[in-house]
Amino acid sequence: DTGVSQDPRHKITKRGQNVTFRCDPISEHNRLYWYRQTLGQGPEFLTYFQNEAQLEKSRLLSDRFSAERPKGSFSTLEIQRTEQGDSAMYLCASSLLDTQYFGPGTRLTVL
């Protein structure tokens, strides 16, 4: 296990299309986080899972966004009807206790 992985690393899509990102956490980690990061800003929290339960969702997560973590392992983040404002780096992190380990991110560009 070489750490948190994310797929794809880059995604270019047209406005209005749906996109799905995947995150594979470190195998024994029960917590999983999604963040969004735009240029010049720190990561903004989107949502948090403990095992398969989604415990917290940010107000940034509009109804076009949905995240799942079936069986408490990998997670997916789906954005429906993408908008240009969704262009950002989407980061995933996992943790066992309080130290989060980050993936490389998925860079989304909405044209």
Next chain:
Amino acid sequence: AQRVTQPEKLLSVFKGAPVELKCNYSYSGSPELFWYVQYSRQRLQLLLRHISRESIKGFTADLNKGETSFHLKKPFAQEEDSAMYYCALSGNYGQNFVFGPGTRLSVLP
């Protein structure tokens, strides 16, 4: 609402000079505070957390509850310290995780 501020977007110092990256926070409760670092072309990684009271790569940070600050310090900066530094906080169970906007540290030769 919880919030983390880092007043400097960019901090430039010469090699061997002391460095202090400022972080202030607001949180209703007792947060846990962290410093994360992102070196060029690398992923975000934990540098240190206040509960462990450790020194990593010569960096230390002291939680000042009275001033609600968690400034990061190093007495003698090295060129390899050049990176983006983010202060962050969370609740006791990993919830309410908030990052600051980050400070880019540039250590000049």
